[in-house]
Amino acid sequence: MTASPLVGYLEAREHLASVGWELGDERTLSDLMDAAIIELADSMPSGSVVVAIGGYGRRVMALHSDVDLLFLHADEIQADVEQRVLRPLWDAKLKVGHLSNTPEAARVFAGTRLDAISTFLTARPVTGETGTFDRFWALFKGLLEKEHAQIVSMLATEERNRRKLAPYRLMAADLKTGRGGIRSIDLLDWRRRLFSIQQAPTAPIEIEQRLRAEMTRARSAVHFAAGRLHDAYDFELRERAAGFLGLNVVEFGRLILALQRETEARVDTDWPEVRGGRRLTMAAMDTPALTSRDAVTQSAFDDAVAGIVPEWSRIRDTPHVVPFHRYPVGEHSLACVDEMARLLDGTDDAIATEAAAAVSSPATLLWAALLHDIGKGAGEPHARTGARLLADVDLDSIVDQPELLRFLVEHHLVLADLATRYDIDDPGVVSWVGERFADSESLAALYLLTVADSLATGTDTWNEWRAGLVRRAYRRVEREIRARHMPEDVQVELLSDRVAAASPGLAPDVIRRHLAGFGEVYRRGHSPEEIAHHIALALAPRAPGEIRIDITPGNPATMIVITEDRPGLLLTVSGVLALNRLSITDARFATRSDGLVFDSFDIVGADRAPIDQGSLDAVAAEMTAAIRRRFDLSDAVHAKRDTYRPVERSGFEPSVVIEAEGVGGGKITVETPDRIGLIFDLGRVFQRYTMPIKRARVDTRGGIAYDVFWVDRLPADRATLQQDLLEAL
Template sequence: MTAPERSARTATADELCRAAYDDCHGPEVGVALVAVGGYGRGELAPHSDLDVVLVHDADVDPGGVAEKVWYPLWDSGSRLDHSVRSLPQMVAAAEEDLKVALGLLDVRHLAGDPNLTLRLRATMLAAWRREARERLPALRELVQRRHDVVGELAHVSVPDIKEAEGGLRDATVLKALEATWLVDVSGPELERSRQALLDFRDLVHAQARRPTDRVAPEMWDALAADLGLADAAAAQRHVREIGRRVTHLSRLTWRRVGSVLARPSSVRDARRPALEPIARGVALSRGEVVLDAHARPDRDPVLLLRAAAAAAERDVVLAPATAARLARESAPLPVPWPGEARDALVSLLASGDGLLPVWETLEETGALAGFLPEWERIRLLPHASPIHRFTVDRHVVETCVEASRLIRAVARPDVLLVAALLHDIGKGDLTEHSVAGEPIARAIAGRMGFDDHAVDLVALLVRWHLLLSETATSRDPDDPATVDAVLSKVPTAEALAQLLALTEADGRAASAKAWSSWRAALVTRLATQALARTGEGEAPVDADRAVPVPDVVRRGGTWVGVEPDEGGARVTVMAPDRVGLLADAAAVLALQRVPVRSARAWAQEDGAAVVGVSVWEVAEPDLDPAVLRERLAAVSEGRLDATGRLARPAPSRLEPVVAVRHGESRRATVLEVRMDDRPGVVHLVCAALADHDISVRSAHVSTVGPQAVDVFYLQEQGAGRLSDERAAEAAHAVRGALLGTVAEQGA
């Protein structure tokens, strides 16, 4: 569907409205029927409402027209959003409500007195321009609140074509900003993007057969066919690219608005604004980085990076026209890059929050391809993991922003920043992205002119950038064998420090869930253990050992403590040690439907007694320790059949996988369990092991999509690792318990 089709729909609706007004003998003077909002702009989608207002002069009574004019429109089956207001009421409503004011900027005459419509439109535009400086901050806040709630069109999994950042609502706001006469907006570029989104919304309405702006996942294949594109992925890329372009224009325009509002209204810009030199060939003008009169892009291959770094460091706009000119005219960078180019790139990446808008300008103007053509591999590429907030390319930029806050923790900040830039460059390849990315990163770092040691370090970081997070959350970070596994891949203190910083930056950029306090603690603990082994650090103090024992436990009772944590809580359970204590504690949490992230357990001597201690990191912050303690007593005493209640989860599509991981630990036998993610798995495993007098020293719980990957460190009571026969017995018992659950579901 195209603009001519929208024009035809609008013309049909206009004729319907005119006929309705004429049929009820509407006055020719002092009363007018007008279209506002999207209808006023002539942008009706197949199922759009007709937004109409019957407006009249304050001294004119519209009479029966106000009641009769709507009936023919309703009878026609049109969706109608209507009101009746006097001209002063329209002005007052616009003054009170920004949304009304925006809608009235697009007033269009339908029927009645055209002079009244002209006066209304002129009044609205004059008021908008006169009051713009006072109203724009509130409009900016309104826009930001919407973005916070709906998300960004380029990234959200179920995009809203109208309300998302970069959607049609933002395009309308940009036209309103241009109407203030305070700032310029790239008119042709905005209009092309806006029309493309309108075309797409028409297709969405046609597919859904109802008024909707949200694109459900199952719609993409059909929409791809309508667009003449290869598949759903191509359709998503098409729409997200348009959304990103509108987002870029929106952010750029709002920064310009901020610059204008920061200047006193009495100050008028000179016809030829002053240029403030800030770097060789680069100047600052009206809050934007431009080229000075002496700049020679054809003779200065570093000029683009120098201008970008200057803009990002000052957190100001890199003028798109400047970036586009540099993309066309700049001399190519020699290979390897000169030191100045490399330094400028590092400065750009280290600029923190100033990086994103400048990087977006480099992308949208095509300038980025001049020095990093490999970026196209990941541009607008969606992440396979739902834990990520952004597409791969945006995630990489966010990782650089986070890494810029950690550069004081490493000896080579330049290596950290370039590794952050390249850590996901292998995504989109059929092989594992860290494996695919290593040679690409090595080639890029070499082209940039880094020394051999730095190139090796960048390649190493890209190859193993997931090592710490994956190992820390799936293996015991205190086990020497776990530390050995890390050091076999990242053997030096320098590389470990870099990897720890990159892991944190990567996690923070992905989402709060990807770098929660419990995950950060596990990763930091593992890295610290490894650093201590290299002789460059101290082993962490084992805070989980020798915890104070409450009197109630000394008297043979049970104690449960809850300590709120970021996004969850730490639950500590203590009781006289016995086989099955961990299974009972897991049952209580499962019965409460509390997601478990990780668990550690150990036996602690307290005088002549032995106390069993378990610490659980959970994702539920609001837990009552008294309730947990009462439930634990009920489970332990047999008053509550936890195993019976937890052995009936939802049907499982795949059989569980239970495997003994030989050589993963020096002190315990490692048992790995993979099955559908569901409450009660930890309990079922621990209960099966307790039935065979096998102790669980620690459990490490993680989720990969819909699958739980749980790792248990097992020991004999009062001894160490299990024999091969006992390990096989443990695996058989656990598999049987979990298979029994699956079998029961199918019965």
């Protein structure tokens, strides 16, 4: 016995679900549904006709599309006949939308209801009395001719409202009714059909057919993932939907975004009336092509930006893969520009208002908002990659402060990171961050970018909890920057008072002498309590060559080494720690003017476990002996290192940045996955170049070491030094 056409339709759908979707399958499903309807309506009485409407009328069906039917009857409604068609469809759990009427009543029903008119525009008879359909179509055509202008206006309003209500394309986009979705293609099609009633079609529609077929394919993938009619590309469906088309999540995301953008570009080109209500207010920008936002299409805007920063084209349709990002990268950047514009105009956020007043070039901040994620998808960490990409861009032609723009792109995560992932009660941390800012204006600009970036990320990314942390971090760094501009003697005096308060037993002149022996980095990088501890440790008379090691237990434990400065001291200390399988999570080096070093190391055991007292005592003894005897620990450290597997941080490229600082001196910044003996290996390179380390900051976060070393002199050939350090990593 031959299976019924309806069974054939259902089996075809199951087959597509198992083998994937090819372009053209949307028509195949529609044809199979036609066959099913023809058989089910076999006994239709004369004068009645079953009409396909909506997407089905257009012969386009996605995997779980509903079936929209219009039953037209010449005289009166034949409910029992309709039931014979509808019941099997309902039993097959198909979603069916149906309407029964005479041609006259159907025309009245349509009236000026856009949903009915648009659905009827694609009507076609499937089976039954075509004369009844012709009668309906003549009446409907009369309605279209009479209300032509109003209907076209309603179509334009719908598209304009879509853009107004959803200013940016979403990651969880509705592929049917969302921006650049099938509904936008439908609007173009309906508009063309309306015009074709009065005159010949205005433009070829092959592009729209292709866009519709490709979007239907994407929509079917989402239907497959959801197992039902569901058009929102929700986070939890992404992997399964992408897999349905043999793609990964990023590839599928790019496909959807490219289709949406092409669709919107098509609408913009073909239908200038809907361009109103552009979503960007970038009049503050000085670039002519970007100032008249209402007059240009999104494509023109994108082309103008890409003309200046070619990488814009790459991130424009790049999806985000983490769930908290509401928009894809390009849309997020546009949203960030809007948020920045709002902040610059003034908000309830008192710090933002003050920060906005401190900014001298709003255009620079708008561009920073647009380009802050330009490095995404081009290598991690993306902020640094972005700054590298912008190094080759002629930013002078678009902003007054190109250096500030590059700085903001490179550091756009610093304030948020500082607020949530660092101990901002640690003066060393605040000092370290403060060093990155040239002045208060750059901090103010970064605060605004941090807020705009968070607001543009998701609905709850900038909440009071996070805002409180970021504001507190901002205040700390702001205070730090202001302190830098105080006269040195005032700084010393103020700090002396705080050290005295921390340790009342210390004589004021001893404190002042100690502080006068250091530069401002030591003063800012240590708390009053730590400085008081240093003074107490060094207070007792010392024998020449004496090595004092003080260890405060904890996790991390803090080890302070006080001795005369000598070449290779860092190498010895880091080597002994590595041999004991201890990791340095933080280090601060300082040399007093009398040649005494006060080096401080925060250390943890394997897997960041605490170190027991016995081991700490043993390390202290071993350290003293090694410093005294100046052992070469290279072979032992490398043998030890080889027995441990480094933490896997795939995709993180080690980097070494060398910058000149002061007269002949320099700063070397290293970022790399952490491992046993890392400081030791870097120290060997420094020693080979006979570069004594003046001071250093070592930090480890999420398995990544962020180390900064300051040296008194840099070699002439910095490129070779950089290469040697990279090899050591």
